[in-house]
Amino acid sequence: MIPPPFDYHAPGTLDEALALLGELDDAKVMSGGQSLLPMLKLRLATPANVVDIGRIPGLDAIAESDGHLRIGALVTETALEEDAAVAARYPILLDTARVIADPLVRNRATVCGNVAHGDPANDHPATMIALRAAMVATGPDGERRIGVDDFFHGLFMTALEPGEILTRIDIPAPGPRSAGAYLKLERKVGDYAVAGAAVQLSLDDDGAVTRAGIGLTNLGFAPIRATAAEQALTGARLVERGGLRGAIRRVRDAIANAPDADDAIAAASQAAADATDPVADRRGSVEYKRNMARVLTGRAVRQALARAVAGSAGTPDTGAGG
Amino acid sequence: MARHTVTVTVNGEAHSREVESRLLLVHLIRDELALTGTHIGCDTTHCGACTVLVDGVPTKSCTVLAVQADGAEIGTVEGLAGADGMSALQEGFMQEHGLQCGFCTPGMLMTGTALLAANPDPSEAEIREAISGNLCRCTGYVNIVKAVEYAAAKMAGADADAPADAADAPAA
Numbered sequence: 385m386i387p388p389p390f391d392y393h394a395p396g397t398l399d400e401a402l403a404l405l406g407e408l409d410d411a412k413v414m415s416g417g418q419s420l421l422p423m424l425k426l427r428l429a430t431p432a433n434v435v436d437i438g439r440i441p442g443l444d445a446i447a448e449s450d451g452h453l454r455i456g457a458l459v460t461e462t463a464l465e466e467d468a469a470v471a472a473r474y475p476i477l478l479d480t481a482r483v484i485a486d487p488l489v490r491n492r493a494t495v496c497g498n499v500a501h502g503d504p505a506n507d508h509p510a511t512m513i514a515l516r517a518a519m520v521a522t523g524p525d526g527e528r529r530i531g532v533d534d535f536f537h538g539l540f541m542t543a544l545e546p547g548e549i550l551t552r553i554d555i556p557a558p559g560p561r562s563a564g565a566y567l568k569l570e571r572k573v574g575d576y577a578v579a580g581a582a583v584q585l586s587l588d589d590d591g592a593v594t595r596a597g598i599g600l601t602n603l604g605f606a607p608i609r610a611t612a613a614e615q616a617l618t619g620a621r622l623v624e625r626g627g628l629r630g631a632i633r634r635v636r637d638a639i640a641n642a643p644d645a646d647d648a649i650a651a652a653s654q655a656a657a658d659a660t661d662p663v664a665d666r667r668g669s670v671e672y673k674r675n676m677a678r679v680l681t682g683r684a685v686r687q688a689l690a691r692a693v694a695g696s697a698g699t700p701d702t703g704a705g706g
Numbered sequence: 707m708a709r710h711t712v713t714v715t716v717n718g719e720a721h722s723r724e725v726e727s728r729l730l731l732v733h734l735i736r737d738e739l740a741l742t743g744t745h746i747g748c749d750t751t752h753c754g755a756c757t758v759l760v761d762g763v764p765t766k767s768c769t770v771l772a773v774q775a776d777g778a779e780i781g782t783v784e785g786l787a788g789a790d791g792m793s794a795l796q797e798g799f800m801q802e803h804g805l806q807c808g809f810c811t812p813g814m815l816m817t818g819t820a821l822l823a824a825n826p827d828p829s830e831a832e833i834r835e836a837i838s839g840n841l842c843r844c845t846g847y848v849n850i851v852k853a854v855e856y857a858a859a860k861m862a863g864a865d866a867d868a869p870a871d872a873a874d875a876p877a878a
Contacts, residue, residue: 391708392771394774417770418751421730422750424728425749426750434727436771436774486839487764487836487839488757488766488817489751489769492770574752
């Protein structure tokens with residue numbers, strides 16, 4: 385399949401790229417091109433101009449600074465998978481990268497592109513919702529930060545203005561006793577999700593949830609924040625008293641023995657399912673997808689909890705209390 | 707529409723062509739440079755038959771513009787065999803019956819080559835993960851995994867500088 389004719393621009397600096405976006409009519413920004421090129425080939429997109437930001441130096445940085453993980457526009461999914469800080473402190477991002485397309489696509493596909501594309505079937509949007517990330521857009525007037533809840537406007541529509549580039553995603557560093565998980569049901573490797581659930585939890589010293597973030601993939605025309613599900617978890621004690629102190633031999637018991645856990649997780653899972661608005665397609669019926677949202681949310685909560693407990697058991701400050 | 711001059715080094719040989727913006731890398735390789743070992747399968751970023759190395763990184767060449775590859779080193783299946791014959795991985799595919807129809811094989815070989823360069827002793831799980839973007843409809847993957855393992859073992863033997871009888875002799 386041959387893409388429609390367009391002109392190609394490869395600016396060498398961000399300023400050049402922004403100038404091009406200001407001058408050109410009907411221009412589309414490309415980073416890894418792993419979503420845009422298939423759309424061009426299928427002629428679902430027919431921009432007159434493609435501005436390839438892939439050669440701009442300095443946009444491929446991934447680093448923790450000032451309490452944030454900062455992911456530059458050209459950080460690939462493969463780079464995310466291989467990053468030590470991500471592996472240590474952001475397991476939800478590792479979960480997510482690993483289920484996006486396949487390793488060959490991930491060699492070129494970028495995290496920011498996955499988000500900027502505005503496709504509710506993409507996986508990172510739900511993760512970013514759970515992590516309460518900020519999108520940093522650079523335009524002719526400089527940078528502006530867009531909270532993830534204001535970023536996704538609908539199918540392939542985001543808060544990015546035509547002259548803007550998503551240059552970075554800033555993710556607040558999770559505090560102690562925090563962890564997340566992303567679970568995706570897919571028919572085969574590389575497919576879009578039948579349903580996906582991203583959960584990020586923070587616990588207090590007694591195992592009660594102080595903050596919950598829950599995002600859902602491919603269950604509506606935009607990525608969904610399951611607000612009622614977050615509320616159902618917040619304040620609930622999901623780990624038994626003392627379960628976060630001392631050596632945890634059996635993480636599952638620490639969760640199973642918490643009086644609130646089963647009820648709160650069931651309520652949150654149902655609330656997540658109720659927040660969805662899926663369409664029936666070859667991946668399943670509306671009822672099936674809703675039910676999968678419920679199941680995946682519950683499993684992701686438990687996995688996030690297990691990780692939070694296991695992580696806390698290894699930290700000296702909580703170990704001293706046991 | 708505007709045309710651009712693209713210079714790529716393919717299997718060590720530099721080529722320049724004036725191309726349309728929309729020309730895909732796989733078409734540059736096949737149609738302009740007449741290297742038809744790189745196949746086009748699904749043409750929708752799924753099957754991996756078009757996999758080539760771009761600066762050493764396995765990439766689906768149906769989903770890269772030729773202009774994006776300007777200045778890059780491209781590796782295709784035609785570049786795998788050296789003066790002393792097939793690469794260890796190519797030999798592995800032959801010895802372990804890693805192909806039937808052969809359509810996916812060039813892509814499998816390029817992905818496998820990159821895997822072994824990064825990880826000379828991959829586990830079966832690592833091999834299966836690495837080739838999960840390359841679809842084979844004949845083998846069920848079992849013999850492809852064995853082919854990669856064969857190559858890893860042969861390369862390890864060669865690296866150890868041992869006599870490596872088994873590795874040098876074409877298996878009877």
